[in-house]
Amino acid sequence: MFEIHREPIDVAKVVAAVAHPAAGAVTTFLGTTRDNNEGRQVTLLEYEAYPEMAIAEMRRIGDTARQRWPIQEIAIAHRVGIVPIGEASVVIAVSSAHRAAAFEACRFAIDRLKEVVPIWKKEHFDGGEVWIGSQVGDVFPGGETEPRK
Amino acid sequence: MFEIHREPIDVAKVVAAVAHPAAGAVTTFLGTTRDNNEGRQVTLLEYEAYPEMAIAEMRRIGDTARQRWPIQEIAIAHRVGIVPIGEASVVIAVSSAHRAAAFEACRFAIDRLKEVVPIWKKEHFDGGEVWIGSQVGDVFPGGETEPRK
Amino acid sequence: MRVHVLYFASLREKVMASEASRELQDGACVGDLWNTLCREHPALEPMSASVSFAVNREYASRDQALRDGDEVALIPPVSGGR
């Protein structure tokens, strides 16, 4: 399951999507809206996606995870639009026979998602709003000034 | 939240227990009943606890995790009695501002739980049943022959 | 040739449009398209160092040649965060 929608993400549904009788471990990651960032009081986050490409990139992350770790299933759900404080913008679930693979693949999936999946975050804070990563003078998150492949 | 009960574990409830406005990440681990183990066809698992001490040890794992990582909240729920294939015997959730702490503390919590929390697992398989870890000739999971502290 | 351009997030706000169509010379590459757009919208210029590109939903380098009908997305830095 790789999906993008505007509704709140149902964690139980993402977990159910990776259920497998041979799985002894399921790990999940939820990215939630924090009430503060770099000293600013955040009021809400707003996400925008290039949905067709984002789904394709999420699917590619799943394929890479399956190649690198002996996992059973992986699912990624991303919410777009307004995500209030405390709610989840992204939920990833991974199942595997033993827990090491599920932990490592889940960590890989969120790290990679934040690097390559075309989804953008606008932070609304007391006194303004900003597209994270697009402030003037910013370069790529890793510090590169060249476009990523 | 540190609890032991006979009912199926509600993942959403464990996740809700670690909700925090300053949390940007929530990780969870679910230990689920696998349909096979060491070549045997497993039919179900049965868990037994020393509940008062198990809760105290789970709470201690939470305290240690809080000391070692900058986490917001941690919750552990363990089910006892019969746990059918695919259902969760244990759910751990950890929240933190940034994801590294939540991943590391969650992994620590399940590793430690399996070492020290007095909960036992009886595997029922085609043709028999066995208390895992108590087969004659067994030593501690780590290979030690001395009791753990 | 004609390509279809998609703008997202901060770039969409800068040009006040989410999509556009552009006529380009045959043989033009992604970088040529970017330069054309920057001339039309000088507000894009400061993003030159950080923008990425996708052609038909695959990341593409600036020297990738474009073809008639391509969908070219201008991709500002993705959400990031730790």
Add this chain to the structure above:
Amino acid sequence: MRVHVLYFASLREKVMASEASRELQDGACVGDLWNTLCREHPALEPMSASVSFAVNREYASRDQALRDGDEVALIPPVSGGR
């Protein structure tokens, strides 16, 4: 002195009881209690190398001295698994 003994899981099945009370000499330690129980229930003996102990819900070593009223749990290897 008198201590309260708890048996769990495989040990509970071996002695066919989940708890018991035992009278011990003053100064007896956890290991003394275990030896007493093994004499009564020879089926426990093979667990000597793997059993752990808790006194009043805290892990305890074999040489820990017992006191009147202590709750001593015999703890077979916990569920483990990877």
